[in-house]
Amino acid sequence: MKTHEIINPPNLFMQNLLVGDEVQKSRRRLGDLMGLFQDHQSFELTSPDELVYEVYSYIPADEKSQGELNFGVTRLYPGKIGKEYFMTKGHFHTCEKSTEYYWGIEGEGLLVLMDQERNIRSEKMFPGSLHYIKAGMAHRVVNTGSTLLSFGACWPSDAGHNYDEIACNGFSARVLEINGLPQLISL
Ligand code: M6P
Ligand code: ZN
Numbered sequence: 001m002k003t004h005e006i007i008n009p010p011n012l013f014m015q016n017l018l019v020g021d022e023v024q025k026s027r028r029r030l031g032d033l034m035g036l037f038q039d040h041q042s043f044e045l046t047s048p049d050e051l052v053y054e055v056y057s058y059i060p061a062d063e064k065s066q067g068e069l070n071f072g073v074t075r076l077y078p079g080k081i082g083k084e085y086f087m088t089k090g091h092f093h094t095c096e097k098s099t100e101y102y103w104g105i106e107g108e109g110l111l112v113l114m115d116q117e118r119n120i121r122s123e124k125m126f127p128g129s130l131h132y133i134k135a136g137m138a139h140r141v142v143n144t145g146s147t148l149l150s151f152g153a154c155w156p157s158d159a160g161h162n163y164d165e166i167a168c169n170g171f172s173a174r175v176l177e178i179n180g181l182p183q184l185i186s187l
Pocket of ligand 2: 093159
């Protein structure tokens, strides 16, 4: 008879947050998001220090490792620039075959997806919503509520973030508040 050791896994995912020394944190403030929003005049009137979102990531393996997974929680604050809601930068994956899961934890919003031909689709996000992001789809999250939007993510370690295409051409639709309601508007 052999007695196997029982391992304590990292205790990082607590109360829907990622906490601990092994967790990487990054913050995006308005000053980091220059050019993202449509209304440049309103953007100029804001403080570059205002926090838009923070990303907590557990990245256990090297980003070139195949078959490994990263895990993250993103906290996207409520707010607007003019009529446009606060949102993540959004990205394609550098490795075009890489997929990803997002899931809603807290708050409400929209996941905006765009394929390489710039066709748009969008899914509502809410606590419990599950989103399978297919290969080749750019993905961005928009907080359409008046409270924090928190969502989880799981993606291949070697996916990579390609922000260039979005920085140059943006998404082909924006989420704007029109008559008090969020609307997805093609440009
Ligand atoms: C999720 C994951 C991360 C991503 C983050 C913020 O947590 O998809 O890989 O970095 O959202 O999104 P973005 O990088 O587009 O700002
Ligand atoms: Zn991704």
